[in-house]
Amino acid sequence: MLKLNIKRIKGYLINLKFLILFLILFASCHDNYQNCIDLDYGSEYIKIKAVEESDKNYFKYFCKKTEVFGIKIYATENVANEKLFHAASVLAEYLDNDEDGTADNQRIVNRLIDKKAWLLMAMNEEESSAAIRFPIRNSAFLELYDEEVSIINGNPRFDASLEEILHLITQHGYAEVYPNKFGENKHSEIGKAMDMARGGYFKNVPNSYPSDAWYTYDDKTCNYSCQITEYTYWALTSILGAQEFPGRLEEIQHEWRLNTKEKLKNGDELVYSLLTDPQFKLPVNIPDGKYRE
Numbered sequence: 107m108l109k110l111n112i113k114r115i116k117g118y119l120i121n122l123k124f125l126i127l128f129l130i131l132f133a134s135c136h137d138n139y140q141n142c143i144d145l146d147y148g149s150e151y152i153k154i155k156a157v158e159e160s161d162k163n164y165f166k167y168f169c170k171k172t173e174v175f176g177i178k179i180y181a182t183e184n185v186a187n188e189k190l191f192h193a194a195s196v197l198a199e200y201l202d203n204d205e206d207g208t209a210d211n212q213r214i215v216n217r218l219i220d221k222k223a224w225l226l227m228a229m230n231e232e233e234s235s236a237a238i239r240f241p242i243r244n245s246a247f248l249e250l251y252d253e254e255v256s257i258i259n260g261n262p263r264f265d266a267s268l269e270e271i272l273h274l275i276t277q278h279g280y281a282e283v284y285p286n287k288f289g290e291n292k293h294s295e296i297g298k299a300m301d302m303a304r305g306g307y308f309k310n311v312p313n314s315y316p317s318d319a320w321y322t323y324d325d326k327t328c329n330y331s332c333q334i335t336e337y338t339y340w341a342l343t344s345i346l347g348a349q350e351f352p353g354r355l356e357e358i359q360h361e362w363r364l365n366t367k368e369k370l371k372n373g374d375e376l377v378y379s380l381l382t383d384p385q386f387k388l389p390v391n392i393p394d395g396k397y398r399e
Contacts, residue, residue: 142169147187151207151398152194154187167237168226174198175209176219177274181227182237185252190227192257192395193250196267197225199393200275207398211387214279221246223278225271229253248274257395260351268348268393269339276338280386287380288338290331297330299376300337320363320373341377344370346392 142156154172157180161171169183172190174197181190201209209215223246228234234249254266280288287295292307301307305316309330315322323336340362343349349358349365364370371378381388 141183145170145187148172148191148194149397149399152191152198154190154194175201175215177201177215177223177225179225179227182229182233184229184233185227188257189252189255192255193225193227193267193271195395195397196265196393197271197274198397199391199395200271200389202397203389203391205398210389213283214275217283218275218279221278221282223247223274225250225274227252246278248277259348259392259394260354264348264354264357265395267395268343272339272342273335276342277335280338280388281334284386287386290334292330294334295380296334296338296377299374299380300334302376303337303374304333321361323361337377338381340364341370341374342381342388343392345378345381346389348392 145154145156147154152172152174154170157168157171161168161180167182168180170185170187170190171178171180172194173179174194177197179190179194179197199205201211201215203210226234226237226247226249228237228249229252231249231251234251238249248270250267250270254263256263256265259265259268276288277290281290285294289297291297292301300321303319303321305319311324311326311328311333321337321340323333328336340349341364344362344365345367347367349355349362355363355365358365364373
């Protein structure tokens with residue numbers, strides 16, 4: 107009986123903790139919402155404004171938003187306007203790489219819209235965790251933190267928006283529109299290319315990779331599908347030149363060795379051929395956060 111009561115008390119305390127956290131978060135987000143009401147920031151092509159009542163689920167947690175080809179980005183008040191604008195520009199440049207105002211591959215955009223895919227921006231991981239602690243109806247989203255966005259790639263650090271936004275596009279777009287080519291499984295062409303890059307098929311991250319592997323991602327929380335998402339990112343951004351600034355190879359070689367277009371072309375012909383195939387209309391220029399400027 108005593109053990110049962112102790113369990114009940116612990117349960118009540120946990121529930122009380124979450125209730126208090128919810129009340130604090132709700133109150134602070136309400137204030138944030140009020141602080142963004144008059145927000146008007148951006149360019150002719152990308153507008154940042156306050157969230158609205160029509161945003162329903164999202165307006166409780168976030169303060170400002172923008173939209174690119176129908177794909178939304180929601181951000182907390184603490185995210186700098188210039189960082190949000192930069193992320194939106196990167197998304198626009200990935201989807202409209204020739205910057206003519208029209209998406210290069212409308213099938214990808216349509217799929218992202220159908221899935222209600224979106225990007226969550228917060229100041230850091232802690233703030234993001236607070237926002238998503240409560241149920242968000244649509245799980246087709248990825249996170250990007252203000253503190254990891256560099257307006258200029260490589261100065262002072264790699265611009266994480268180039269990674270996270272590309273993950274959104276490939277995982278929820280290309281993998282589903284072209285399942286035989288980009289499906290995140292061992293039967294797709296990208297899956298087969300990844301297995302060669304890792305030195306064999308590994309359903310889960312191994313304790314060690316073969317010595318001749320050039321893709322050796324070691325995060326054990328990243329399943330096979332996740333490994334393909336990361337592999338696609340490494341390969342495509344290397345083709346586009348995002349991974350070759352001074353000191354970058356030393357930072358990443360523990361998980362990726364072919365950090366330039368030339369290295370990838372010579373060292374991983376399968377993925378190079380797939381990612382440069384014009385029928386898929388993948389980007390040929392790395393985004394710089396200056397969409398149509």
